[in-house]
Amino acid sequence: MEEMLGGTTITYLGHAAFRFTTAGGEQIIIDPFLTNNPQTPEELKHVGALDTILITHGHFDHFDDVEPLAGQTGATTISNFEIMAYLQRQGVENAAPIMKGGSAQIGGVKVTATHAFHGSSIALDDGSLIYGGEPLGFVVEFESGFKLYHAGDTALFGDMRLIGELYNPDLALLPIGDRLTMGPLEAAHAVRLLGVNHVVPMHYSPEVMPIFTGTPEQFQEHLAKIAPDVNVHVMQPGDDLTS
Secondary structure (H helix, E strand, O other), X not given: OHHHHOOOEEEEEEOOEEEEEXXXXXXXXXXXXXXXXXXXXXXXOOOOOOOEEEOOOOOHHHHOOHHHHHHHHOXXXXXXXXXXXXXXXXXXXXXXXXXXXXXXXXXXXXEEEEEOOOOOEEEOOOOOEEEOOOOEEEEEEOOOOOEEEEOOOOOOOOOHHHHHHHHOOOEXXXXXXXXXXXXXXXXXXXXXXXXXOEEEEEOOOOOOOOOOOOOHHHHHXXXXXXXXXXXXXOOOOOOEOOO
């Protein structure tokens, strides 16, 4: 595992939020939902230095801390065009766009935006919703060549096979909670399509949303039948991926 990561540290912040520390010391957070996330350890709600924020879509449980973190740290936000435009109107200076199928060198990492089947909206202070563009997944390639795929919120779709063939990720971070995303069965088939050898389940805790029913145990049961040689890393909030 250490050789595969190539000096990258992956820290699980709870739900769908992860922090990546590159071998060169860059700090990247994807889908920051920290302050009001019951899963996030208190000490990890305080982010400190941050270079980049990756945003898969605008729903609160992926977006709540984007604006405060961007303001506090000056980090570059990477999102679809609609979310970028919203953030710019809110005064976020370093908001930059990426769209499905596009890639960009962001500091020391290469980021590619992939398809995701879901929705995207942004909740305003008065409770109304505005359109948040189309949701994304991300393939992130680090300096060492290590690549991960964060699927965002998505259903299973057949072109995950293309993501595997084109980008050959080493690790997939996949939602398994069901109801609002893939469940354990669909996520197991996603692993098969992607052809990855390592996977981290995410976006399933009833602490965050009681309607989630998918569990890591169910995911592992399905995976044992579909792709039995894949390594499943069940991370607890605050864990670093090391084995």
